[in-house]
Amino acid sequence: MIGAIEAGGTKFVLAVSDENLEQLEKISIPTTAPDETLGKVFAFFDKYELKAMGVGSFGPIDVNEASETYGYITSTPKAGWQNIDFLGQLKDRYKIPVAWTTDVNAAAYGELKKGAAFEKNSCLYLTVGTGIGGGAVINGSPLEGYGHPEMGHILVKPHPKETFKGVCPYHDSCLEGLASGPAIEKRYNKKAEALADNDEVWEMEAYYLAQALMTYTLTLSPERIILGGGVMHQKQLFPLIRDKFSELLNDYVKTPPLKDYIVPPELADNAGIVGSLLLAKDQS
Template identity: 75%
Template sequence: MLGAIEAGGTKFVLAVSDNNLEHVEKISIPTTTPEETFDKVFEFFDNYTLEAIGVGSFGPIDVNKNSTTYGYVTSTPKLAWQNVDFLGKLKERYDVPVSWTTDVNAAAYGELKKGAAVGNGSCLYLTVGTGIGGGAVINGEPLEGYGHPEMGHIPVRMHEDDTFDGACPYHGNCLEGLAAGPAIEKRYDKKAQYLEDREDVWKIEAYYLAQALMTYTLTLSPEKIILGGGVMKQTQLFPLIRDEFARLINGYVATPALEEYIVSPGLKDNAGITGCLLLAQKEL
């Protein structure tokens, strides 16, 4: 059996499947303290004979295999999870291969193999919700180097009608600080779902996200960009982002037709856990 953990800041999604990714069983548990959460993880997986596990975790995490803290959750804002040896706890319990990457890298891998990017060799997945995180698969492999991508924290230019200072505790008005769900709520004193009819809100949001997509396009040249997360359930954003992206890129580089290039997840909310199962399968 294959095991999968999509470890989020609010909840862990746990799944098992056979080696063909059929007959999937899945549960969700709240992310509390590491001790309580791992107890529930073990309680679920102990019912199965696992051959490999795929983990996509909230971060930042250490993905550098030469590091002494490889497999750790590092400087996360979730204080109880700082410097937790996530991979070590799993390996202590289960003597099987474990694939370890970010939740958004796992989601990108799931979309490449089973979702909106099937048939491509590369894609980028950006989640826009409580935070903003991005992962990429290039030449069929999740993108990692000394660390992993932190696409939500790139700088962006302020919109001329925006006076908000930004909500990121590290960088203020980075992409996440200006365009994540909490930034929208702080700017307008309402959650995104209650601002659906405010065209001015979504034009500013599209301006920031389109800037980011231009940066990713110019640096990574993905064949597909997939936008997920709670904020992107405001589907009126997609045409606004495509229009703003076209204006900003100004014909400088070629991309696929924007309706096919900037898209929603084919796997809906299952991109992450599907990617984790696929990464466990890849470990075998």
């Protein structure tokens, strides 16, 4: 059997499957203090004999195997979780191979193997919600280097009508600062779902997301871009983003037809846990 953890700032999803990825048990637990949360993680997995595990974690995390803090959750804003040796505690407990990456890299891998990018060699997964995070799979492997991608923090050009500073405490006018769910709420003093019929809101949102997708296209050239997260439940965004993307790119490079290139996820909220199970299977 193999295990998987999708570790989020709000909740942890834990799953065990057989070698065919048939899930035998899956639970969700709230993300509280590290000791309490990991105690529940251990209680769940201690019932099983696992061959391998895959973890997709909120971050930032250290993915550099040459680093002294490899496997740590590092400078996260999640209270109490800074500098926690998450991977080390799992390996000490279970003595098995553990695949370790970001939650969005795991989601991208799940969508590549079982979802919206099935039979592709590369894809990019961007989640637009409480924050904005992106993961990529290039030539079949999650993208990592000295660190991992932080796609939500690229700088974007403010909309001509923009008067809002942004919510990111580090960068102000980065993508997350201007286009995340909290940015929309703070700009308009309403929840995003209460603004569904306000065309100006979504035209501005599409303007920012299209800029980001153009940057990702020019740097990574993925075969498919998948947009998930709570903000993307506003389905009217997809045609707006495609139109603005086309305008910004201006035929400079070729892409697949945009209705096939910029798409919603097929695995919905299961992409991260499916991807983590797949990464575990690769280790076993």
